[in-house]
Amino acid sequence: MSGAGATLAVELENATVRFSSERGSVTALENVALQVQPGGFISLLGPSGCGKSTLLRLVADLVPPTGGTVSVLGGPPERARLNRELGFVFQDATLLPWRSALENVRLPLEVGPKKRERAGLRTPEELLRLVGLAGREHALPHELSGGMRQRVAIARALVSEPRILLMDEPFGALDEITRDTLNEELLRIWRETGTTILFVTHSIPEAVFLSERVLVLATNPGRVRELVLCELPYPRPLSVRETPEFIRIASHLRALLQTC
Amino acid sequence: MDDRQTAVIAEPAVARRAAAPALSRPRPPRSQALLPFVAAAVLVIAWQVLAQVFSLPIYIAPTPIQIVKTLVSELPMLMRNFVPTAIESLIGFLLGNAIAIAVAVLFVHSRRLEAALYPIAVFVNTIPILAKAPILVLIFGLGMTSKVVIAAFICFFPTLANMVRGLTSVNPQSLELMRVLSASRAEVFWKLRVPSSLPFLFSALKIASTTSVLGAIVGEWIGADLGLGALIIEATHNFRSPLLYATVFVSSAWAVVFFAVVSFAERRIVTWKQGEVS
Numbered sequence: 001m002s003g004a005g006a007t008l009a010v011e012l013e014n015a016t017v018r019f020s021s022e023r024g025s026v027t028a029l030e031n032v033a034l035q036v037q038p039g040g041f042i043s044l045l046g047p048s049g050c051g052k053s054t055l056l057r058l059v060a061d062l063v064p065p066t067g068g069t070v071s072v073l074g075g076p077p078e079r080a081r082l083n084r085e086l087g088f089v090f091q092d093a094t095l096l097p098w099r100s101a102l103e104n105v106r107l108p109l110e111v112g113p114k115k116r117e118r119a120g121l122r123t124p125e126e127l128l129r130l131v132g133l134a135g136r137e138h139a140l141p142h143e144l145s146g147g148m149r150q151r152v153a154i155a156r157a158l159v160s161e162p163r164i165l166l167m168d169e170p171f172g173a174l175d176e177i178t179r180d181t182l183n184e185e186l187l188r189i190w191r192e193t194g195t196t197i198l199f200v201t202h203s204i205p206e207a208v209f210l211s212e213r214v215l216v217l218a219t220n221p222g223r224v225r226e227l228v229l230c231e232l233p234y235p236r237p238l239s240v241r242e243t244p245e246f247i248r249i250a251s252h253l254r255a256l257l258q259t260c
Numbered sequence: 261m262d263d264r265q266t267a268v269i270a271e272p273a274v275a276r277r278a279a280a281p282a283l284s285r286p287r288p289p290r291s292q293a294l295l296p297f298v299a300a301a302v303l304v305i306a307w308q309v310l311a312q313v314f315s316l317p318i319y320i321a322p323t324p325i326q327i328v329k330t331l332v333s334e335l336p337m338l339m340r341n342f343v344p345t346a347i348e349s350l351i352g353f354l355l356g357n358a359i360a361i362a363v364a365v366l367f368v369h370s371r372r373l374e375a376a377l378y379p380i381a382v383f384v385n386t387i388p389i390l391a392k393a394p395i396l397v398l399i400f401g402l403g404m405t406s407k408v409v410i411a412a413f414i415c416f417f418p419t420l421a422n423m424v425r426g427l428t429s430v431n432p433q434s435l436e437l438m439r440v441l442s443a444s445r446a447e448v449f450w451k452l453r454v455p456s457s458l459p460f461l462f463s464a465l466k467i468a469s470t471t472s473v474l475g476a477i478v479g480e481w482i483g484a485d486l487g488l489g490a491l492i493i494e495a496t497h498n499f500r501s502p503l504l505y506a507t508v509f510v511s512s513a514w515a516v517v518f519f520a521v522v523s524f525a526e527r528r529i530v531t532w533k534q535g536e537v538s
Binding site: 082084092096098110114140 | 431433436437439440442443444451452455458531532
């Protein structure tokens with residue numbers, strides 16, 4: 001997917017995040033090392049409190065590291081954020097309820113220092129088509145289903161053509177069927193856009209189905225348990241989940257998680 | 261953000277009720293829309309019948325028919341008194357709410373200012389309007405100015421409390437989103453805080469639309485030559501009960517119209533469902 005020697009999309013070296021409050025300090029991440037090639041798809045898997053969301057926020061410049069280094073596209077995360085290289089999809093769609101689907105997708109083009117330069121090749125209208133929402137451009141969020149709202153959120157994250165897409169359990173609140181559909185569509189979008197994806201999930205099948213690699217994190221303190229390769233050829237149909245190879249990786253991950 | 265929200269809980273009931281726009285009940289179906297009118301008609305007829313059966317003296321309880329007759333015959337005089345009250349309540353409404361919104365914006369930008377002034381605002385708000393009114397009349401005189409100020413005062417606090425709450429009750433994840441987008445403070449304010457606050461603002465404006473009329477009338481009680489409040493006092497002292505009732509009717513009709521206009525504006529502007537969607 002990427003040429004050798006290209007700048008890494010994300011590189012963490014001994015990254016540590018400690019939150020201190022009056023009741024003491026919590027180590028969310030300790031000495032985490034990670035390298036993600038441009039165009040890669042990596043999932044972060046682990047029990048609650050293992051720091052997988054914190055890792056994503058570290059890359060997004062929402063949380064500063066208390067130790068180690070974080071570099072995004074060869075520079076500090078702040079530069080990547082200011083340059084609009086990052087798209088973020090939250091667990092809740094986080095749409096502005098007074099804006100229509102189209103206006104929500106347009107939001108990144110209306111705020112921030114680089115709002116104009118970052119208008120991508122795809123218009124907001126095209127992106128809504130890409131995520132399968134043609135015809136619903138003018139619907140308000142409360143008129144859309146949970147799955148549709150999450151599609152709008154994905155389109156919004158893609159509108160400034162980010163080189164890295166950070167997804168924090170984006171399908172966690174959706175039903176199984178919607179989740180399957182969106183998983184397939186996410187792989188299609190990934191192939192079409194060539195963007196790097198970091199994907200937080202607590203679903204083993206989702207992680208195996210989507211990613212090239214799965215980073216398993218252990219809790220207390222949050223640390224890397226193992227980096228697992230998912231050597232299943234793309235494009236992956238949903239039926240890949242019944243293959244012996246898929247089941248082997250999934251059961252390996254399940255065994256790993258029991259020790260986290 | 262937390263301490264702001266608990267601060268709202270410690271405020272009077274009016275502000276607290278207004279602070280929950282998310283819980284608006286669905287409107288009743290059209291067939292039920294007529295029910296209040298039917299009920300009102302029944303009550304008015306009952307009133308007319310009872311007043312006649314017990315032949316109550318007119319100065320204690322005039323019948324609806326007598327009131328309507330007065331309303332028609334005294335209409336020019338009622339209108340002459342209505343105009344100043346309407347102007348005072350309208351200007352007071354605009355002034356009080358504008359100041360409240362401006363102060364709320366200041367509070368949101370400076371926590372220190374809020375910490376210094378909010379308790380004072382709460383304290384002033386606890387003084388009953390009937391006690392504040394004479395003081396304001398002493399300061400601003402017997403003209404329309406004092407009534408405008410009293411009406412503005414009565415609008416001020418609920419709007420301040422709701423607006424502060426509205427501007428700060430922004431979904432934390434939306435704020436994170438704005439940070440990922442590197443949005444400036446001004447962009448966060450105009451694109452996120454202001455729209456989020458509108459349902460709260462309109463809850464306060466609906467309260468203010470009726471209380472501003474109340475404020476103007478209370479101000480006129482203290483001393484005025486013209487105005488519905490002055491007319492209420494005059495009619496009461498002279499035992500002109502049908503005129504008193506007619507005046508009361510005119511003042512509530514104005515408050516209802518005022519409320520309806522604000523509600524209409526709210527329905528046109530706040531078209532989304534607050535709180536339901538994240």
